[in-house]
Amino acid sequence: MASNRPAPEALFVPNDEDPVTGPTAYGPAGGPWEEWNPTEESIRPVRGRHRVAKQRGGLARSSTVLGVGVIAAVGAGGIATAKEKPPVSISLPDLSAVKASLPDADSLPGVGSLLGSDKESDTQVTASPLTGAGVTVADTEQGTTDAGEALRARIIQQAEHQQDQADQSAARAAEQAAAEQAVAEAAKVQEAAEKKLAEAERKKAEEKRKKEEAERLAKLAASFSLPTTSYTLTSTYGQAGAMWSSGYHTGLDFAAPTGTPLKAIHSGTIKEAGWAGSYGYRTILELEDGTELWYSHQSSMSVSAGQKVTTGDVIGRVGATGNVTGPHLHLEIHPGGGDGVDPLSWLRGKGLKI
Numbered sequence: 473m474a475s476n477r478p479a480p481e482a483l484f485v486p487n488d489e490d491p492v493t494g495p496t497a498y499g500p501a502g503g504p505w506e507e508w509n510p511t512e513e514s515i516r517p518v519r520g521r522h523r524v525a526k527q528r529g530g531l532a533r534s535s536t537v538l539g540v541g542v543i544a545a546v547g548a549g550g551i552a553t554a555k556e557k558p559p560v561s562i563s564l565p566d567l568s569a570v571k572a573s574l575p576d577a578d579s580l581p582g583v584g585s586l587l588g589s590d591k592e593s594d595t596q597v598t599a600s601p602l603t604g605a606g607v608t609v610a611d612t613e614q615g616t617t618d619a620g621e622a623l624r625a626r627i628i629q630q631a632e633h634q635q636d637q638a639d640q641s642a643a644r645a646a647e648q649a650a651a652e653q654a655v656a657e658a659a660k661v662q663e664a665a666e667k668k669l670a671e672a673e674r675k676k677a678e679e680k681r682k683k684e685e686a687e688r689l690a691k692l693a694a695s696f697s698l699p700t701t702s703y704t705l706t707s708t709y710g711q712a713g714a715m716w717s718s719g720y721h722t723g724l725d726f727a728a729p730t731g732t733p734l735k736a737i738h739s740g741t742i743k744e745a746g747w748a749g750s751y752g753y754r755t756i757l758e759l760e761d762g763t764e765l766w767y768s769h770q771s772s773m774s775v776s777a778g779q780k781v782t783t784g785d786v787i788g789r790v791g792a793t794g795n796v797t798g799p800h801l802h803l804e805i806h807p808g809g810g811d812g813v814d815p816l817s818w819l820r821g822k823g824l825k826i
Contacts, residue, residue: 689823696738696822697784699801703728709814723804724815730771730799732790737765742779752793766804769794
């Protein structure tokens with residue numbers, strides 16, 4: 473800062489030395505040094521960020537004022553570094569006199585604007601931000617013009633935004649899970665309903681099938697008849713024993729008294745009637761589908777080969793001819809004239825109860 477003060481090297485010139493007060497300081501004109509007081513012409517307005525801090529006593533602790541005391545002190549000693557000279561006593565100026573001689577701070581250009589009045593010294597000054605970097609218009613409208621406060625507000629806003637997004641994501645996930653669970657539950661209910669419906673349909677179809685089978689068997693029963701009405705089943709099909717030449721029983725035995733009438737099980741043609749060795753007197757009734765019914769061990773026969781008979785016609789009588797141990801009807805069933813099958817199952821398949 474420019475000044476009308478003399479150059480430092482011309483400030484003090486040691487001259488005569490007083491034995492009491494020490495060396496006398498002289499100014500550039502050779503006379504005693506006088507105090508320098510700043511005036512409007514000797515000081516420039518403070519610019520930029522240079523500020524003068526205010527002291528409660530009303531005295532500005534500026535570098536200029538403090539410099540006066542320092543210069544006076546140094547000048548009085550003349551930078552007393554001579555080894556031969558005794559210690560120099562330094563006399564400081566009276567601060568009250570200095571204060572009284574200083575001009576009012578308000579009259580100094582560029583200084584009075586930086587210093588408040590004494591009335592304002594105890595008043596709290598509203599803090600302003602050190603910098604406006606990063607402060608948006610929204611921050612200014614919200615009153616958060618401090619950079620740190622604005623940053624804090626934005627961090628909080630961002631955290632709240634992220635939390636809102638997380639909450640929304642969680643809500644969407646929960647809704648999706650609930651929807652999927654509802655779909656799964658609906659699928660289970662639908663599957664259970666379909667199973668129940670299918671089971672009902674199956675039962676209905678089974679009942680229908682049974683009904684149709686019962687009707688069919690009823691019709692068959694009307695066209696089929698048991699070979700005798702008074703009997704006792706003794707030996708069944710497939711029963712093993714040494715008394716049979718094949719090692720097992722090949723028919724179904726109806727034990728009954730000798731002479732009990734034997735009936736045609738179904739309408740057909742008498743294919744054979746006569747003696748058949750171990751079968752005794754045997755009659756073979758051939759049905760329309762080629763199935764052969766063998767009546768063996770008869771005591772007598774009432775039909776001859778080639779004769780047509782209908783269901784219930786008497787074709788012979790129970791006897792004990794051939795390889796037997798007692799009177800009975802030995803009945804064999806040969807579908808298509810081939811190997812024999814179980815007569816009991818075949819008769820039941822025709823709707824006959826046996």
